[in-house]
Amino acid sequence: MDLTFEPALADEEEAVASLWRECGLTVPYNDPAADFRFALGREASDVLVAREGGRQTGRIVATAMVGHDGHRGWLYYVAVAPALQGKGIGAQIVAAGEEWLKARGVVKVQLLVRETNTSVVAFYEKLGFEIAPRVVMSKWLDGRE
């Protein structure tokens, strides 16, 4: 399949969010459209998409949100349209995310796998990732508990 990899356009919020929903990546505590707007086209983050064919006309078939925090790089919302999974597109969108990070001087990329989705660990291991034995701690800064 002929794919192009580039940042999403601002008006593709709904197309991207619906792919994330279709891939089971949305959760009640995150608004995918807000996540898209917050990351898109920033100095330290972006939402990359794979399209069939050319820019603006091609259907979005995969996504990866990328970003760095001044130290490590992160991948979020790695998703391939269900009908097109298993054809190497996931590996390609992750590679596009890695290139985005490398171009900004980031030397290590990390990602979080939800405990309900551990079958995807084998996918990342194929791509050279390894499990890092760490405890992730988090806290909402907007008053939520």
Ligand SMILES: CC(C)(COP(=O)(O)OP(=O)(O)OC[C@H]1O[C@@H](n2cnc3c(N)ncnc32)[C@H](O)[C@@H]1OP(=O)(O)O)[C@@H](O)C(=O)NCCC(=O)NCCS
């Ligand atoms: C995970 C996901 C992005 C993988 O994309 P994909 O296009 O199906 O993966 P690819 O075809 O590029 O696979 C790359 C390699 O990983 C392997 N692989 C893919 N999914 C796998 C799985 N669930 N278990 C084991 N191996 C897997 C492939 O066999 C392939 O190996 P090969 O190079 O030896 O042939 C896709 O299945 C998806 O969107 N899943 C739902 C959303 C999700 O869970 N995202 C991850 C959030 S952390």
